[in-house]
Amino acid sequence: MQAKWINRLLLMPATVWLLVMLVLPLIFVIVFSFGERAPAGGYIPAFSFEQYANLPARFTAFKNTLTLAPLGTLAALLIAYPLAYYLAVKANPKWKTLLLVMVIVPFWTSILIRTYAWIYILGGRGIPHLLEFIGIDGVRLINTPFAVLVGIIYGYLPLMVFPIYVSLEKLDKRLLEASADLGSPPLRTFRQVTLPLSIPGVATGCMLVFILLMGEFLIPALLGGGKVFFIGNALVDLFLQSRNWAYGSAVAATLVIIMLVTVTLYMKLVARVGEQREDVSIL
Amino acid sequence: MSKDYKDNMPISRQKFIEELRRYEKGSVSRRHFLGVTGLGFATAVMAGAVPGLRPSKAYAGNLGDKVVLATWPNYHDEANFEAFTKATGVNVQVNVFGSNEEMLAKLQAGGSGWDVFVPTNYTITTYVGENLIEPLDLKQIPNYEASAFDPRFAEPGTVNGKVYAVPKDWGTTGYVVNTKHTKGKKLTTWKEFWDITKTDFSGRTMVHDYQLTTIGNALKYFGYSFNSVDPKELADAEKLLLEVKPHLFAINSDYQPSLRSGDAWMSMCWTGDGKQLNSDMPEMEYVIGKEGGEIWSDFYAMPKGAPHSAAGYALINFLLDPAVNAKEVLAHGYPVGDSRTNALLPKELLEDPILYPAKELLDTLEFGAAATLTDPNRAELLARFKSA
Amino acid sequence: MTRPNDIEFTNVTKRFGDVVAVDNVSLSVERGAFFSFLGPSGCGKTTSLRMIAGFDQPTEGDVKLSGQSVVGVPPYKRPVNMVFQHYALFPHFNVGDNIGYGLRQRTPQPAKADIDRQVSEMLELVRLSGYENRRIWELSGGQQQRVALARALINHPTVLLLDEPLAALDRKLRREMQIELQTLQREVGITFILVTHDQEEALSMSDTICIMHDGQIVQTGSPTALYDDPVNRYVADFVGKSNFFEGKVVEADDHGAHIETASGRAFAGRNPRNAISLKNGSSAVLAVRPEIIFIASPKTGAPSNADVEAPAVIRNRIFLGEQTEYLVEAEGLGEVLVRAPKHAETQTGGFNPGDQVLIGWQSAAALALEDA
């Protein structure tokens, strides 16, 4: 009896938070998505599927997002894994803390400022200017999909590095020696022992980055010169420029549904992989 | 602005202008930037005198200790706010916004907490229609002397015979071009703007992230009205925009940094930015397309239920004091329609062709229309353009 | 009959920065031997083992396996396998996959049926038949230990390395596993190299024990040789219990020495076999094992063959079942530990703290040792 009350008390703040910050807005979004845009912008209550019928008008934005989010996640993973591996396995313990701090330090500054810095690094006075010194002229980096990718990898790298680092760090190094002892060369040991045991970290990192990328709007706007258009950007424009709340809500609700479906499928997949590997510790 | 006129000025402020330039060059918080980030709440509390400092006679009465102003980035002389605080004991809290649409969105959502805001001409009828603003009690703004103001820039503030807004300053939307890259050719039209973008300037042109001007100036290519909502005309504009998009450097209203760094060579541009760029880089030429384009006027207005309305009135009145307003002009670089203020400004500034374009150019310009702002088709067109 | 050597160290030194973990060690291990490294923590046992496995490379000297130098050969190319201290079983594999791991690393890989067959043979060997599909965390410590053994043995290594394999088990299980390991070694007939700091374990299982101290070998020999003829005080102290009486050598020859203690009394002791003779005037110890000391009541008197005698008072008595241990305060000797076998106790009826007794020993059974 008493324990039950304590449980409820402990869960109270989180429950209230979830209700107010997640469930309530979501209900608003769903209700609004069936409404209509007022002539001067805003929302008129209604019950119509018109907004949903109009979704194809943002097809490109959905397509871009659904291409970028997995690609960006993959790119971040490919860069983060070796880095996390180095930090957890190879780095001299003396420097480890320092190196870890260096991975976190950028987080102390706003993502805005950091992304803005990239505008200058990739802009005409940055890297392309340096390239001119070695005789490579006319390279344009800023406002290209490449710049967006660079910004995304930069911005999301720590989110990917940390979960992987943690799972590699707690990996018992004697398992690697055991594998070598039983006749497995380093690369095979990596494939058969290190990689499977770091899957929980990889799964967490991918999930974090993927979900956040689905709503990303800042980096494409700043480093893509507004020419690379994602759902996040579409939403900003719909709410802040055309003030089409009804349509914006329909787009947002669709994004949430797509996200829920992908994440559920992904979790199932990861759990299956985990089961095959007979490791219950995954996720 | 050259150094020569400093002695003619009512107040010595050359040093201040230099400071301002530096601030603006390094500034990251510009219109588009705020627009795309949705961060139109960059808030700064103007710290000043402690509340309770003896108020001057002009502002006798209880004004409270705070007033909230929603305005545009780099649009005021901060020294003026400090002076206001000194005189009245009221601290000015400034909320900076990226677009009229965003301001409207915030007021529509309710609970803005603003006392004074700075809408552009074409939005005012919408605010009135939506019942979001109050007619002004002009008795509380003695510094607003209607007869001193150019009616062209004051009239949009009056709706159905009631004054809802008083003029702040005005400007034009043309484009700025780096003449180092034009091979001696002089650009004078919007047609040239779009054509050169597809050829010599491919990858070097910027347009606003903003339907009004980007679509409006594309319409001008065909000689249509800047404000057109005609589906056939919009279809032509869309075709042009989609054709040009691969050649654009960026769709971004924060164009100064890219133009200064040399990455971009040409951009749609407002008066003040054109003036600032031209002062620092003489090769930057401000052009008003012969076909026309936008002329606009910004106002001071008060939202319904402003929490500190007395202080709001005091602030508007203070900023419209010609001596104060002159300082404002020197800070933001936009012309005002107030003859009393102009009398205090240096002659060079009043003759500057960027601030005051030739009459034949001015005559072709159109004020943005309320219908243009709220037209859903134009909004959708811009979304298609951006996502193409 | 001499058998070929499976392992040979020639002047092997291993340094980690300033730390000398193994210092100029030379040794050889016969094929099929049960060989143990014994010594206190940090003496270099694990490091020696790791150099055989290939995880560490010697800084100086040569390591040979079956006559071939293996310096620079990575672990996965060596015909030795290891049972790790905490087993290091793969948590993401079940028991069967853990044991079959070694087979799966071979090229070409054996057929699945073949692997399965060998895995179940191994499970049978370690008495865990039918455990193939168990998860690692479902096993007890002893079972995990056996899986680790099976995993290491499946590749039929020429040498099996065991790093404190029983340290994590409770006393009773440890005894059982010690016997099992010995049986297993006889069954598979390969060389076992055991690292332990438990002298009992080393004494009960090994053919040969190598006692290490500060990275160096102090003595290598059979358990009896080490017990009966420790080369110095360190070994005598480490292998079994002993009373030590410190003093100076007053008279020495090839067979033994007389050592005069602080009390002025001189005692005779023999030299251990294979040890160098003590020098006159050098400091030395007389080592007397507690079980060779007699304890008697003054009434009964000393046994006839005793040539050292001293009156003493019982301070403490510990009953150990098979024997009883007394701590006595002896005149001119200080505290002395004495072990009386059960049958002796039945004769005397035992003593209690405070009792006046007589203790002593035969000089031929006492050792005169270097005080190191």
Ligand SMILES: Nc1ncnc2c1ncn2[C@@H]1O[C@H](COP(=O)(O)OP(=O)(O)OP(=O)(O)O)[C@@H](O)[C@H]1O
């Ligand atoms: N990787 C290493 N880096 C630095 N020093 C090491 C390393 N490995 C071992 N040492 C040092 O070498 C010495 C011998 O270590 P080793 O592990 O061989 O001892 P051990 O006899 O196995 O001790 P224990 O019974 O405690 O396991 C110790 O002083 C240890 O601190």
Ligand SMILES: [Mg+2]
């Ligand atoms: Mg060890």
